[in-house]
Amino acid sequence: MSPTREARRTPAEKHDARRNQLAESALQTLGELGYARASLREIATNSEFSHGVVHYYFQDKLELIVYCVRYYKAQCVTRYDSVVADATTADGLLDAFAAKLVETLSTEAPMHRLWYDLRAQSMFEPGLRDAVTHIDSTLQQMIWRVVDRYARLAGREPALAPAAAYGVLDGLFQQALLAHQDGGQEVLDDLVAQVHGLMPMMLKP
Amino acid sequence: MSPTREARRTPAEKHDARRNQLAESALQTLGELGYARASLREIATNSEFSHGVVHYYFQDKLELIVYCVRYYKAQCVTRYDSVVADATTADGLLDAFAAKLVETLSTEAPMHRLWYDLRAQSMFEPGLRDAVTHIDSTLQQMIWRVVDRYARLAGREPALAPAAAYGVLDGLFQQALLAHQDGGQEVLDDLVAQVHGLMPMMLKP
DNA sequence: GGGTTTTCTGGACGACTGTCAAGAGTCTGG
DNA sequence: CCAGACTCTTGACAGTCGTCCAGAAAACCC
Numbered sequence: 001m002s003p004t005r006e007a008r009r010t011p012a013e014k015h016d017a018r019r020n021q022l023a024e025s026a027l028q029t030l031g032e033l034g035y036a037r038a039s040l041r042e043i044a045t046n047s048e049f050s051h052g053v054v055h056y057y058f059q060d061k062l063e064l065i066v067y068c069v070r071y072y073k074a075q076c077v078t079r080y081d082s083v084v085a086d087a088t089t090a091d092g093l094l095d096a097f098a099a100k101l102v103e104t105l106s107t108e109a110p111m112h113r114l115w116y117d118l119r120a121q122s123m124f125e126p127g128l129r130d131a132v133t134h135i136d137s138t139l140q141q142m143i144w145r146v147v148d149r150y151a152r153l154a155g156r157e158p159a160l161a162p163a164a165a166y167g168v169l170d171g172l173f174q175q176a177l178l179a180h181q182d183g184g185q186e187v188l189d190d191l192v193a194q195v196h197g198l199m200p201m202m203l204k205p
Numbered sequence: 206m207s208p209t210r211e212a213r214r215t216p217a218e219k220h221d222a223r224r225n226q227l228a229e230s231a232l233q234t235l236g237e238l239g240y241a242r243a244s245l246r247e248i249a250t251n252s253e254f255s256h257g258v259v260h261y262y263f264q265d266k267l268e269l270i271v272y273c274v275r276y277y278k279a280q281c282v283t284r285y286d287s288v289v290a291d292a293t294t295a296d297g298l299l300d301a302f303a304a305k306l307v308e309t310l311s312t313e314a315p316m317h318r319l320w321y322d323l324r325a326q327s328m329f330e331p332g333l334r335d336a337v338t339h340i341d342s343t344l345q346q347m348i349w350r351v352v353d354r355y356a357r358l359a360g361r362e363p364a365l366a367p368a369a370a371y372g373v374l375d376g377l378f379q380q381a382l383l384a385h386q387d388g389g390q391e392v393l394d395d396l397v398a399q400v401h402g403l404m405p406m407m408l409k410p
Numbered sequence: 411g412g413g414t415t416t417t418c419t420g421g422a423c424g425a426c427t428g429t430c431a432a433g434a435g436t437c438t439g440g
Numbered sequence: 441c442c443a444g445a446c447t448c449t450t451g452a453c454a455g456t457c458g459t460c461c462a463g464a465a466a467a468c469c470c
Contacts (some may be wrong), residue, residue, distance in 0.1 A: 418466085420461105429453085431450105431453100432452105436446080
């Protein structure tokens, strides 16, 4: 029989692996219930551990949540890199970008509504602020790589600063996410059309 | 001695007045603590009543919150009407609109972060969805009146649909609100600059 | 295999929550 | 002025929450 997949590791590595394992379970529960309703017991129930183990790996609930936020960031920060790398024309990048937006919106809706939940909670809970601010600026950079590449492929200059470009696109995405939860396909089509309409406006004439 | 200001009213009117009074107290507490942390006892403590009275005027917590959301809507839905009514030139409207955005952002930040909190919560709590969707479409109409008037004054046509125009501006506003809570004056200046840069792009050439 | 350390369990604690009901207080119409 | 309706307070109830801890279980090392 082969040993378990975490056989030969330093104690520190195993510790981190458990934390990640718990974070993954926690993220699933958080995406389901939101920040306020996701209790530590519920999180533990949806994992393979009991509720007491959380305080063995995390000091308190807030540390777990913050760890989850940072862990989640690592997954999504490179989401559009292939779009940027593979594009050869401005129109092609635009199509691929819009398609990717729709894909993540429909396949990872729970994670995204959790993100917007946590970002809102950070306005009331100072302990969340640093982590949220950091991931927000990372997302902004991610969007900016898309916009900048789009402008270069079009031989034009971006007409908006990185922050404005991110704010604008994030607003559209959030609106689509909100409408998507009880809407159907046409919400996704609308998002594609909106992005196709908006992106060209973000270039100087 | 003059009678109290609610001397001659029908019972139904007095009932509604109390509900509004409670809603006003609740909104203050909600803006302070957010949806999750604002307990009925805390809400009642910040009013002049005891915690039991809430269930005399509202069936449960959710009904109070939903009532508050609708009550809050009535206050803000006409916020930009004077901007639209008083403007005589496109540039003048743009200046007034941006100034009003900054004003409400800085003087009513607690209400706005509550709004974004509730909108995020509506993705987890179906009971909030109807009220949130309704106020969101009302806000969209409010923004559209500004954009449409702006386009007419400029002798041009809007290049974005109402939903997209609202999504885009809401994204910028939300970003500014988020940055405003630990930032200073330059956040407000950035918002003004962003709106001035964006609005002309929302017109067809 | 035995002793030590690490990991995990399950129960207990106090604080807090939404909800409810019994009764006191207040107002009102006759 | 008083009986009845309306309004409000207070205390209690059953849950749930985050946190902590004593000890069981497992993993590790010599």
